Amino acid sequence: MIDFSKVTTPTPTPETAHFFQGTAIGELRLQRCDLCHEVYFPPRPFCPACGSKAVSVFAACGQGRLLSYVINHRPHPAFEGPYAIAIVVLEEGVKMMSNIINSAQTPEALRLDMPLQVVFRTISDDIVLPYFEPVGGDS
C-alpha cells in the first residue's frame, strides 16, 4: 500500500547521519547520555536532559508498542487508500512517528498498545527508513 519510491525523502544533516547509516544496515540507532543515561530521539550531539556532550550511539532492540494514530483518508501520492500515521513508543522509552505496515489499516486491526517491531524499507538510493509491523505478522 506504500509506494516507497514516492515517499518524501529526508535530507540527513551532520547530526543525524549516524541514524541513516544505521537504517542502511538494519539498525535503529538511538543515543544515550554517558552521564545521566537519558535515552533520546531525534538525534543531536548533546543530551537534551542535562546538556552533556558525552553521548553514545547504540542500536535499539527494535521492539515497541502503538501509542496513538490517525487513519488519513485524504489522497497522498505515496499511499494507496486510507493509511495509518502512528506514534510508536520504543522499548527504550523514546517516541517515533512511523507507518504500520503488514497490517490492515483499520481501527479493528490497529489496537492501541499492540506490540510492534521495526522493519526497514529502502525509499531512495541513499535512504532506508524504519517502519513498524505487528509482532507475529498481519493482524
Add this chain to the structure above:
Amino acid sequence: MKSAAVAIVGAAETTELGKIPGMSQIQLHADAALNALQDAGLTLSDIDGVATAGESPTAVAHYLGIAPNWVDGTAVGGCSFMLHVRHATAAIEAGLCHTVLITHGESGRSNVGRAGRAAAPASLSGQFEAPYGGMGPTTSFTLPVLRFLKDTGTSIEQLASVVVSQRQWAMKNPRATLQTPITIDEVLSDRVIAYPFTKSMCCLVTDGGGALILTTAERAVDFPQKPVYLLGSGESTETPMISQMRDVTSSRAFRMSGARAFESAGITHSDVDHLMIYDAFAHLPLYGLEDLGFCTRGQAGAMIASGETSPGGSLPLNTNGGGLSYMHSGMYGMYALQESVRQVRGSAAAQIKDVNISVCHGVGGMFAASGTIVMSGSRFR
C-alpha cells in the same frame, strides 16, 4: 492590589470574513489595522510599535507607512498574537514604546499572496515525520487523540459534543461561517478526514484578519471604547514535532502558559466569567479545560457534553463559535482575542452578562507552543 499597566484600546477584524479573493494577505493585515485604528480613534502616526506573524513586522510597518520604535515578529503559529499581546504589554510598561499595533491577516482559503509552509527536508520534522505521509494539521494535530480518549476515558461522542456546543454559540453570531444546528450523530457520520476525525471536527479554512491596539492604562480611559485591561499572561513552547510530545494526552506548553497567566493575573478559576480555547480541532477544548485546570483529568468531555460550556452554561466557552464554526484562517489566535475583547466590552454577538474576567488561551503549531491572556474590564483587583 494588582493594577494593570496596559490596556487594549482598539480591536477589529477585517471588514469581511470567509472568502475574500479580492484581497492579498498583506492587505488583510492593513484592512484589519485600519478598522482597529478607527475603533480606537487613532491614526497611523500614533502607532510606534508593530507586532505580527505570518508576515514580517518590517513588511507590515512599511506597507502601513509606520516608523516603529519597537517590533516583535514572534512567529510560533496561531497563538503568536497572544505572545505579541504579552510582549507588547512588557514593552509599553518598560517605556520602549507607547502605542502598539498587532496585526493578523491570512488568505487561508483564497491563497492570494500567501507563502507555503512545507517542512524543509533537512529539518528534524522533514527527516523523521514527513516521510510517513502527514498531510499537515489534519494528520498531526489529531494524532494524539486516540491515546487521549483511551487514557482519560473520554468517549468519541463527548469529543463530538465539542462541535455541537460551539455550533450553538455560532447560531447566535451572524458573522459565523456555519450557523445551522448539528447533532452528535451528524458530526460522527460526516466524511472521515483522518480517523477518528470527521470533517465537522476539523476547523474551517477561511480568509480574514484582525488587529489590536494597546497603550498605557493611564491613557486608556481617554479612548472612545471601554478599555480592556491586561491583567496577566503566560507563554511557553514544547516541540515542533507532534511525535515528540512528552505526554501526548496533555500539553506541557498549555500547563505552563496557563498557570503563569493565572498566577500573574492573581485570579482563580472561579473568577473566570468567559473562556476562549483555540479550537483548530475538536479535541483542543478538552486538552485546554484539563491542562488549564478548569476540571480534573478525564472530566472535560463530560463537562462539555453536559452543556456547562454551551449557551446558558456556567462557563461560556468559545462564544463566537470558534475555529470549528466561526472562522479559521490558519492562525486563529487573533479571532479568539477579538472575541475576548468584545465580551469584556459588552459588544459580542452572543454577549454573556457582566463579563469582568475573560481568559483567552491559544495554541501554536500542533501543541508546539502556547499563549494565554487574562483580560478584565477593571484595571484594579
